[in-house]
Amino acid sequence: MHCLWCDQKILPEVTWLTFLTPHKIKVLCEECKEKFSFIVGPVCIRCNRPMEGKGKTCYDCERWIAQNPSLECNISVFEYNSFMQEVISKWKYRGDYVLAELFREDVQQRFDEAFSHLNNLVVVPIPLSEERLQERGFNQAEAIASFVNYPSENAIKRIHTEKQSKKSRKERMTSTNPFQIQKPQRSTIVLIDDIYTTGRTLHHAAEVLKLSGAQEVHAFTLIRG
Amino acid sequence: MKFAQVISSLYSYFNSSFDWIPSTSTAKSHSPNVYPSLSGKLLLEKEVEMNKEEKEMLLSQGLLQRVPVIEDYVWGYLCRRCGNKKRRWFAGLPCDCGEECVYCRNCIEMGRVSTSSHFLVWTGSEPKWINDHVLKWDGELTFYQKRASEEIKSAIDSKNDLLVWAVCGAGKTEMLFEGLSHALAEGKRVCIATPRADVVKELFPRFQEVLPYVDMVALYGGSQHVDEGAQLVLSTTHQLLRYAQAFDVLIIDEVDAFPFYADSSLLWASRRAKKKESATIYLTATPRIRFKILSKLKKLQTVFVPQRFHGHPLPVPQFVSCFGWKSSLDKNTLPRKFKSWLHEKEAGTRRVLVFAPTIALAEQLADLIPNGVYVHSEDENRDEKVQQFREHEISILISTSILERGVTFPSIDVAVFHAGHRNFDEAALVQIVGRAGRSASDPNGDVVFFHDGKSEAMVEARYSILNMNDRSRKGER
Structure with a gap:
């Protein structure tokens, strides 16, 4: 076995536990694994941003609440750090599709922890525009959604706009809604995306879904930026 | 039939022949070469800037050929761009064509190539160059x-x-x-x-x-x-x-x-x-x-x-044992022998270049040597410092292996600190010795390896230098 990120050989340690239980395949070496930073400790109850004090909402979410948002809350797995930036840029922009495997286990675990109490769950990955999909070859949100053991629906469609990551905060917050409904859903929805930065994209998507009859809209993102 | 195919693909897999590259046929050589920039290149379809009609025309004329980038074998793949054959450096990707494509992870920094990618190879005539070149050089060769x-x-x-x-x-x-x-x-x-x-x-x-x-x-x-x-x-x-x-x-x-x-x-x-x-x-x-x-x-x-352009032999490195350098550095002093060597040099006119095996050690030495400056590979002011050393503004430069090759400073003496470290292999040491005595006006230079136990690389390096000097003296092949 070799580490999927650094290609270092992974030597499985032998203990009674690993000897007696079924063999588990590791994709990352210990060194690389340590470079990821999980979200732990107190967070904003709406957007999962790490912050001081338990059970509070952050300043940005206060502003969202004032607009009567359609999105209930966001759950993320990782914090953004320089290592994550490297991995994401190779995965998304270079197009090294297989790197999604790095996240499989943690995504599954975190998703089940957060949403297993909800019934009739449908997962909706944030779509890419036709042009962007052509360019990239795959949709990173769909890759994350495929790790989750719930039915996935391409309920919305995106019209081509400038990349969010190329815009300033102000431009992002005032941008028009790029989503259109394709298949209206009646049940509870968990939107899936790779990163939550200002939350603008996810709130736009939630709005469209809610208007077409969704019961509740939550969000699940890989990274809280 | 099937068997013969497997055998031939086995052969091409291990032999890595480049038969898949369409050859420039001489029959078409009368066609004018309007695309000199494509000749001899291995470009992906999307890297070739050309409008669609033109491309289709050239393809139908056979002047351009489409060649798949990833070669599919029964037991694995070969990336024709980077030569990668390792199974684990290929991965699957859902594709427009409905099936799962395989892409190469080894050369992904150059843009992803998968089983659905193609090269466009120019097979028309090569460009012709004007042939009456004049060499404008009147130096003498030894x-x-x-x-x-x-x-x-x-x-x-x-x-x-x-x-x-x-x-x-x-x-x-x-x-x-x-x-x-x-x-x-x-x-x-x-x-x-x-x-x-x-x-x-x-x-x-x-x-x-x-x-x-x-x-x-x-x-x-x-x-x-x-x-x-x-x-x-x-x-x-x-x-x-x-x-x-x-x-x-x-x-x-x-x-x-x-x-x-x-x-x-x-x-x-x-x-x-x-x-x-x-x-x-x-x-x-x-x-x-x-x-x-x-x-x-x-x-x-x-x-x-075996001889330098100025005709003088390569300086032969001296080995100076310097045991306990670690404990002297821990006490914030330089090892005695190293210190006295430096003092001797300071009295002379030549500048001193000190090589250290690691960045940490280079930093430590720079702290202890008065007016010593160190450079390493991630140093932002690297070029500046090297230039200052060249212009005599710095008299002692401490470097990691980045200056071991390709740089020329006239009139320097060279020391290698902790020469037995595994970062210094034979090639590195020979290159380091080669930094000294490079100018014709001052063809000698003092080279000292400070060590706490000779390494094989040190001995080999000295042997190889002596060997070259020998060849040069005897004037034989």
Whole structure:
């Protein structure tokens, strides 16, 4: 076995536990694994941003609440750090599709922890525009959604706009809604995306879904930026 | 039938022949070459800038051919761009075509290629270059340089491989001039490749000066130049990943330098970049073991240049034992022997270059040596400091291995601190010794290895220097 990120050989340690239980395949070496930073400790109850004090909402979410948002809350797995930036840029922009495997286990675990109490769950990955999909070859949100053991629906469609990551905060917050409904859903929805930065994209998507009859809209993102 | 196919694919897999590259057919040679920039290149379909109708027309005429990038074998894949065959460096990707495509992870930094990607290879005629080049150089070659120069010329003529084993400071570039201008005059396409981008930057103006009428281009990561069908291509070995059967003569300078010897895809690309019948000339002062063996077995023709251009022998390193350097450094003092050597040097006029095996150690030494400055690979002011050292503004420079190759400072003495460290292999040590005594006006230099126990690399390095000096004294082959 070799580490999927650094290609270092992974030597499985032998203990009674690993000897007696079924063999588990590791994709990352210990060194690389340590470079990821999980979200732990107190967070904003709406957007999962790490912050001081338990059970509070952050300043940005206060502003969202004032607009009567359609999105209930966001759950993320990782914090953004320089290592994550490297991995994401190779995965998304270079197009090294297989790197999604790095996240499989943690995504599954975190998703089940957060949403297993909800019934009739449908997962909706944030779509890419036709042009962007052509360019990239795959949709990173769909890759994350495929790790989750719930039915996935391409309920919305995106019209081509400038990349969010190329815009300033102000431009992002005032941008028009790029989503259109394709298949209206009646049940509870968990939107899936790779990163939550200002939350603008996810709130736009939630709005469209809610208007077409969704019961509740939550969000699940890989990274809280 | 099936069996025969498997056998033939097995053969091509292990032999890594480049039969998949469509050859430029001579029958079509009457067609004018309107696309000199495509000749000899290995470009992806999306990298070729051309409108659709034009492309379709050229494809139907057979002047362009579509070649799949990833070769599919029963047991695995081969990436034709980077030569990757490792199973784990290929991965699946859901694709538009409905099926799962396989892409190469090894060369993904150059843009992803998958089983659905194709190269567009130009199969029309090659560009023709004007043939009356004049070499504008009137320097004199030494006896050894002249001999090497003639060997290079005859290797180019007979399309053979040649190893030029020339000591540091032998004047390798000058030895190339004769053969180069000869090859260029015959209308041959030549590439001079080297693993290091700074060597390309340094060589380009020199060649422009001596071969002023030649169409030449310098390619390295971040360069603004584009090869529009130049006859002489100066490039880093990485850039060869974009060429296929392009060159009649391939000259690889510093074959033993990083990353060329460590990266099998570069070696593979360099073999692909030259034509089936071509000459390859390897230049090095410190060949790695593979070349040494080939040379010894007479499988690779070798010419030695055991003497520096100024005719003086290489300085022979002195070994000075310096046990307990660690504890002296812990006490914030320099080891006694090292200190007294430095004092002696400070009295003289030469500057001192100290090599340390690691950045941490270089930093520690710089703290303890008054007016000592250190540089390392990630130093932002690296070029500035080196320039200051050159201009005598800094008298003691402490460096990690980054200055071991390619730099020339007149009149310096060299010390290697902790020479037994495993970062200093034989090649590195020989190169370091080669930094001293480079100018004709001051051809001597003091080289000292401070160690706490000789390493094999140190002994080998000294042996190889003595051997070269011996050859030069005897004036033999």
